[in-house]
Amino acid sequence: MLSPKKQKFVDYIKDFTNQNHRPPTFIEIMKGLNFKSLGTVNWYIVELEKDGIIERVKGFNGKRALSILESHIANQLPLLGVVSAGSPIDVFDTIEYVDAPEVYCKPNNFMLKVAGDSMIDDGILDGDYIVAKKIQVAEPGDTVIASIDGEATLKRFYVGSNGIELHPRNDNYSIIHIDEQDELIIQGKLVAVIREY
Amino acid sequence: MLSPKKQKFVDYIKDFTNQNHRPPTFIEIMKGLNFKSLGTVNWYIVELEKDGIIERVKGFNGKRALSILESHIANQLPLLGVVSAGSPIDVFDTIEYVDAPEVYCKPNNFMLKVAGDSMIDDGILDGDYIVAKKIQVAEPGDTVIASIDGEATLKRFYVGSNGIELHPRNDNYSIIHIDEQDELIIQGKLVAVIREY
DNA sequence: ATACTTACGAGTAACTTACGAGTAAATTAT
């Protein structure tokens, strides 16, 4: 298990790589993480390589902006947990990174695994993976990950005459009406569905 | 992963070739990219050839045509066309490459766009993208891209008592029975579905 | 001759690596 500081370090590299389509240089890491010395950056690199987390392409790189971990680290999104029909979101302790299409690999995106069949009429099946984007406000018609009083679920977001409604897309489930006292938090909005056969 | 400068170089060659229907000469590259020396251009060519990105073919006038090898393209797959319910596969003239998760980016994989709703009960919707793998023989239960007498379609593959059957997954469509004289070619097998919202 | 590609030598800035030393917190020893 990585220390929080080391975790932050590798997260920075991943985010940078996804955004810029290349790994950062030592100097970029130094500035991005507010270190004052390249020695610190180098210390992390050496440590993480010892830990087997990252890998340098060649033994020695001289000038090489591309030394750290190459494609292994790019085009991946964190798989945060499982979101299911009505039960709470199951958040993974150790966040795993899984491959995703490059276009979706943005800093505020994450992935979840779907459990249950409440969205079956929208073609979202049990076991599918979804890419979601963190948002605060949803538009009517959006498919959102919403948590009500701490329980997260995947539903369609609508505004009815009596306030916010969360619609499943399966006739066996019923519409959830949000009361004043319910605490509704929009966690994210559906960006893509990926199903593996 | 290519360095940014090398990437820019191959992008230039690609763009030039697309626009002028021929690859650029060294001098054209030099001017186009504001290099002051042919040596620089040559250095890139040699490097990129070493990296397996481009290839030189003999032309006329001591000319060598440069061609970009598409195969190396990172984390992308060719989008070959549209496959629909019953009508023939619509093959694109110019093959476009689209982002795909790295795990699916294998030499024999390709992508298609789905038209129609014949597989709706399997959660494959109109407009979805599918990743398929070229195969010759299908297993019962596989979802396949099959062409019958030249017309390709996305269906489930089964073997019934009267021979091969292609099942749609929508009650409004009926099962296709393959006769002896029908020419059935399995083009590929469904690997993944990607839907963008 | 013309139009282009290849080859070679050398330079430079960008970048990585090595090394020595320091600090604050946690762990162990006394």
Place this chain on the structure above:
DNA sequence: ATAATTTACTCGTAAGTTACTCGTAAGTAT
């Protein structure tokens, strides 16, 4: 309870390499 030791990180700088650049000259096919 206090002192000694380790652990996990941080800093600064100098030295080492390479990615990329240039200029020029020689080669090759029409």
